[in-house]
Amino acid sequence: MVARRHNQPIADEAPWSDSITPYDEGHLVVYLRLLDASADGASKDEMAQIVLGIDPAKEPQRAERAVDSHLRRARWMSRVGYRQLLRG
Numbered sequence: 001m002v003a004r005r006h007n008q009p010i011a012d013e014a015p016w017s018d019s020i021t022p023y024d025e026g027h028l029v030v031y032l033r034l035l036d037a038s039a040d041g042a043s044k045d046e047m048a049q050i051v052l053g054i055d056p057a058k059e060p061q062r063a064e065r066a067v068d069s070h071l072r073r074a075r076w077m078s079r080v081g082y083r084q085l086l087r088g
Contacts, residue, residue: 012065027070033051
């Protein structure tokens with residue numbers, strides 16, 4: 001199993017905004033890894049454990065909430081947020 005490869009702490013829920021946040025900037029690699037994992041058919045438990053570093057057996061609600069919110073934010077970044085990155 002591969003552990004997450006970033007030094008930024010993972011929030012229980014990704015902060016939401018209509019613009020890119022400092023949290024987004026610090027978690028771009030996490031978002032990309034979640035998008036890849038989802039496209040490859042990984043389960044939420046796998047994404048929580050491998051990408052977010054949350055043990056779904058010990059913290060099932062936190063793991064599910066974190067995966068859902070970070071994946072939702074990653075999808076927003078891939079459809080909308082990337083334009084802000086390109087502009088600025």
